[in-house]
Amino acid sequence: MLHSSHIQCLQTLLGDGALNVDPDMLTAYSKDWSSVPAQLPLAVVKPHNSAQVAKFMQYCHKHAINIVIQGGRTGLCGGATPQRNEVVLSLERMNHIVSVDEKAMTMTVEAGATLEQVQNKALEFGLDFPLDLSARGNCTIGGNAATNAGGNRVIKFGMMRDLVLGIEAVLPNGNIVGGLNSMMKNNAGFDLKHLFIGSEGSLGIITQLVLKLVPRSDESVVVLCAATCLDNLILLLSKLRRENAQNLSAFEVMWADYFDAVIDIQQLARKPFAANYAIYALVEFQGQDKAALQTMSETLLGEAIEQGLVEDVIIAQSLQDNADIWAIREAIAELLSRVKPFIAFDISMPISDMQDFVNTSKQRVADKYPKARYFAFGHLGDGNLHLTISYPHPEQLHAIEDEVLKIAGKMGASISGEHGIGVVKKDFLKYSRSDSEIALMKAMKNMMDPNNILNVGRVLNT
Template sequence: MHAQDMDALHLALVETLGEDCVSVDTSVADAHAGDWSDAPRMRPRMTLLPRTPEDVARALRVLAQHRQAVVVQGGLTGLAGGATPQAGEVALSLARVNAIESFDRIGGTLTVQAGLPLEQLQTFVEEEGWFFPLDLGARGTCQIGGNAATNAGGNRVIRFGTMRDLILGLEVALPDGTVLSMMNRVTKNTTGVDLKQLFIGSEGTLGVITRLVLKLEPMPSAANTALCAVASFDDAARLLKSLRARLASLSSFELMWQDFMSAAMDIAHLKAPFGDAYPVYVLVETLGEADDDRLALERSLEQMLEEGIVQDVIIAQTIEHAKQLWAYREAVGELLSKLKPHAAFDIGIPMERMERFVEAVRTSLAARFPQQTHLFFGHLGDGNLHVLSGPYAAASDLLEVEERVYATVKEAQGCISAEHGIGVIKAPFLHYSRSEPEIELMRKLKTLLDPTGILNAGRVTK
């Protein structure tokens, strides 16, 4: 875009939004130059900071008229590069569009704007005796609109589902500025095609989510946490099946292989939880009634010990003790920093094929890259496996690792992204999970809703 055209765009946006909502300041641009991924940072041409959902739609209308490419930004906690500006793009931040609009305390629904941080939402409803189940390590920074745009998962999918399952209604600003209101507030609604599903998980490529109606759960009175040591993946799978049958309140089932556990203890300076080392560790959480749930968990794990499915177990006695058990799993943030430049995978693998997949990938990577660290962990209950491999000095090595892992994902009939999205980083590998007819249909939907191609271009599909 020529300087004259840029000046005209800037003037039009200032007239539409107000001067305080349009920034060309370099320090603001630097703050919006990238998300948490390894995608190369780039300053946006300007940064838009609208204050209302209506402002978002008005901004898009002006951008479409000027055919100006725009990247939508939430909390910038994404790991796939979807919110990192590309050359020549304007950044559209939802940070100020963050109001809680209405709360149905009887029906348990909450209407919010897209820029509301997840942790603020959680705190608000918990003070009112309700509970929003989605929980992520980035809870303090990530925004609820971004959670919807990427169909976030987190640790409690086994019981409550992904973000898709927690949304009743949406409002979306389309790329031409049209407002599409789908603010349904009831669970049962069979009035034609559920259009909101087009936008949940579409990573901002079809429209900008501006408002959401969320489904809440009654506030559980207690959480119970246990760390289990098991002799094999097969035993972990048997444990999961048994606990699902016995514990209606089972909310998390986190799997950590020995390599991950050792690395976590080392980097976070944690003590070994058991006297012996075991091949696999499982972190279990229940959310429900204090006495009943704890007794049910204790009895279930005692039975598993007697049957030899579990080799050893620690049940948290206090909230602080539970945090100590979760510290092993949450050391992943420090490991990600230590192993840079790394290849970090967020993949979905069918349960029956997960053990073979892990062994195949571990063997392949260890043989080809014996000097690197290769770690495995994940959410077993929903088939979401994470692989962390690094550090790698050469970009060609990183590419080879990605090709090896994604090719094995395809053989296992899994998916290359379970909860982080495709963004720009995984877009070249989308064919490992989606057929050409599927990708072509995605392109057609993109063209239908964004004919000028201004919105989050180059993300998901090339």
């Protein structure tokens, strides 16, 4: 437990019941969605605003108190699971939409707002915040920025980094930096927001953001395709990009091992396709004219069948059909709950290398760990492959992870496309970053957090 003198000082400093040491509260904040073992924090602090965050960090900086930042605790790399002798800083109370500029299509928001909250507020103005993840109801916008989240529509709108105009952040010493810039162009010196986007809370605490919004696409059509091989789906993706890039918003791929497993879990009255196939793709088109989208999707997918790129196609005819098809792709959370213990991989690579990587890694795991189950799916449109490997002996998971990520490193892939590094992957960062790059990251960490108190042991071994 945090020393009584610190508890008293922080309660006086922060007020408003911001600090809590109740055992039930500590248990509730002891773990994120990763497989990292739960660890009780020393205390939980829930500030109401940036000024309180700054006061808290000034005190922790002075007294060398280690902090772990939490948003929605939906990460899969253990970045928000407390480590030994850490105080949780939860931003969940800082969840307000500050303002929406309908004309400029921007939104200013506190970091603890959920992604779904931001999306819903944008819709009130006929706009859209296009980042989308299956954890939208739980993940926070600050956490999305801290990990540079990607999700389902990167192919059209880019990563979280591409959707942020300005950031306010609190440094480990309590200084508030950055500006809530709302301009598309601002080359006045270093663009400091990029220090914090993707650095997983190791360099500072994101407290507010200015987000880019886009015009709402009122209509969408979702298509489920079955194919014999990934190469054919890559050709399909190329065809759709060349012939209808303006409407293509998602292109998700699911190998049979994943697809069949989630279909079994969902216990559908009937399977989507009468036959079984090697691989499947979910394709989404967005636009303003439903009839035009429907006609276009039918024409393009009809041509794809004639060209032998796909074997069978289901084109959604209603919003419910759209949701039902997306439910197959987003069933990963339920699958993970049923295959514990597991490792969740998040690997980025050129799409031309993806099938080779799947074949090689799957065979390597099968040879060494015959009881392992292997599930593959991902965002083909942006080259981000997700694997889940389930194995009944958790003490072997680290060795399995090393085997797979070593293959990724040899192929020039990134060991993290969108989930981050956290504590789970920091031992493997060397497979994707050179010694000089890691040294520079450590130098930046040491400069901005000289007392090494903020999200210690995430991303980098220190």
